[in-house]
Amino acid sequence: MSGGLGGAVWAATGEPWAVPVAVAVGVLTDIDHLVDVFDGVEEGYKLHMLRPFHAWEFAALGVFALFAYFNNPLYLAAVLGYISHIALDEVGNTTNSFAYFMTYRAFVKFKRKRLTPHVFSPRHWSQSSPPFWAKYEPTIYQLWRWYKGRGSRGDRSGA
Ligand SMILES: [Zn+2]
Numbered sequence: 229m230s231g232g233l234g235g236a237v238w239a240a241t242g243e244p245w246a247v248p249v250a251v252a253v254g255v256l257t258d259i260d261h262l263v264d265v266f267d268g269v270e271e272g273y274k275l276h277m278l279r280p281f282h283a284w285e286f287a288a289l290g291v292f293a294l295f296a297y298f299n300n301p302l303y304l305a306a307v308l309g310y311i312s313h314i315a316l317d318e319v320g321n322t323t324n325s326f327a328y329f330m331t332y333r334a335f336v337k338f339k340r341k342r343l344t345p346h347v348f349s350p351r352h353w354s355q356s357s358p359p360f361w362a363k364y365e366p367t368i369y370q371l372w373r374w375y376k377g378r379g380s381r382g383d384r385s386g387a
Pocket residue numbers: 257258282313317
């Protein structure tokens with residue numbers, strides 16, 4: 229996904245580095261999973277959803293700053309790569325709709341019970357585990373899951 233947008237920036241601006249920059253930003257956003265290692269665990273569940281690199285606020289700041297660096301195709305590629313990552317997480321993961329807003333996460337004190345309540349329901353774990361190819365194509369898997377889950381989304385978003 230971010231690669232495709234990087235390709236679009238390349239086509240529009242003639243800057244081939246737009247592709248690796250967009251892909252790198254899209255991939256590196258998820259290294260914030262590493263902080264989960266330090267999170268406390270209760271009854272087998274992590275307590276918090278910190279995700280310091282995941283925030284629509286950052287995307288908004290990035291777009292805002294675009295006006296200052298409007299002529300830099302690499303910066304444009306980075307912003308698009310980031311936005312596509314957050315957007316895919318938003319539609320692909322069954323989180324609270326506001327979970328990808330840093331301010332909302334802070335508001336609920338980063339508690340997973342508020343942000344990803346589905347994880348705590350037994351039904352979540354009875355669902356089939358991701359197919360093997362999801363590891364190699366997480367983007368397509370997220371889209372596929374979003375497509376499959378559209379119908380049943382309403383009854384999962386309690387609490
Ligand atoms: Zn992510």
